[in-house]
Amino acid sequence: MPLLSHAWGVEVPDIPGCYFVGDDLDDATAMAREAIEGHFEILAEDGAPIPSAQKVTLHATNPKYAGCMWAVVDIDVTKYPGKAQKLNITLPGYLLNRINEYVLHHPEEKSRSGFLASAALKVLQQDR
Incomplete structure (x- = not known):
C-alpha cells in the first residue's frame, strides 16, 4: 500500500x-x-x-x-x-379536524404528532 x-x-x-x-x-x-x-x-x-x-x-x-x-x-x-415525550394539549375542534384531514392525505406525516412536530420545526427554523 x-x-x-x-x-x-x-x-x-x-x-x-x-x-x-x-x-x-x-x-x-x-x-x-x-x-x-x-x-x-x-x-x-x-x-x-x-x-x-x-x-x-x-x-x-x-x-x-x-x-x-x-x-x-x-x-x-x-x-x-431525541426521545419522544408525551404531551397533553387542547386545540379547537375545527383546527384538529383540519390537521386530521391533512395527515390523512399526506402519509409522509405519519400521525398528528408527526405533523405538529414538523410544523413546529418549520416555524422554529424560520426564527433563526
Missing part, C-alpha cells in the same frame, strides 16, 4: 470535538456527513441540543481558521429529535 503524501484534516467548527481525516477532498466531504450525523445521534440519545450552524463568514474571521478551505454540509436535523 503506497504512503499518502498528504491527507485532508477536517474540523467542524459548530460541533466541538468533531475532527477527522480524509484521503482527498471528496473523501473528506463524505466523511464530514458521517461524522456530523454520528455526533448528532449521540447528542440526541443524551438529550443534548443539536447545535445550530453558524454562518461560514463568522468562522472565516476566526484567526484559528486562517488559510482554511470551507465546505458546507447540509444535514437534516429533524432526524435527531
Whole structure:
C-alpha cells in the first residue's frame, strides 16, 4: 500500500470535538456527513441540543481558521429529535379536524404528532 503524501484534516467548527481525516477532498466531504450525523445521534440519545450552524463568514474571521478551505454540509436535523415525550394539549375542534384531514392525505406525516412536530420545526427554523 503506497504512503499518502498528504491527507485532508477536517474540523467542524459548530460541533466541538468533531475532527477527522480524509484521503482527498471528496473523501473528506463524505466523511464530514458521517461524522456530523454520528455526533448528532449521540447528542440526541443524551438529550443534548443539536447545535445550530453558524454562518461560514463568522468562522472565516476566526484567526484559528486562517488559510482554511470551507465546505458546507447540509444535514437534516429533524432526524435527531431525541426521545419522544408525551404531551397533553387542547386545540379547537375545527383546527384538529383540519390537521386530521391533512395527515390523512399526506402519509409522509405519519400521525398528528408527526405533523405538529414538523410544523413546529418549520416555524422554529424560520426564527433563526
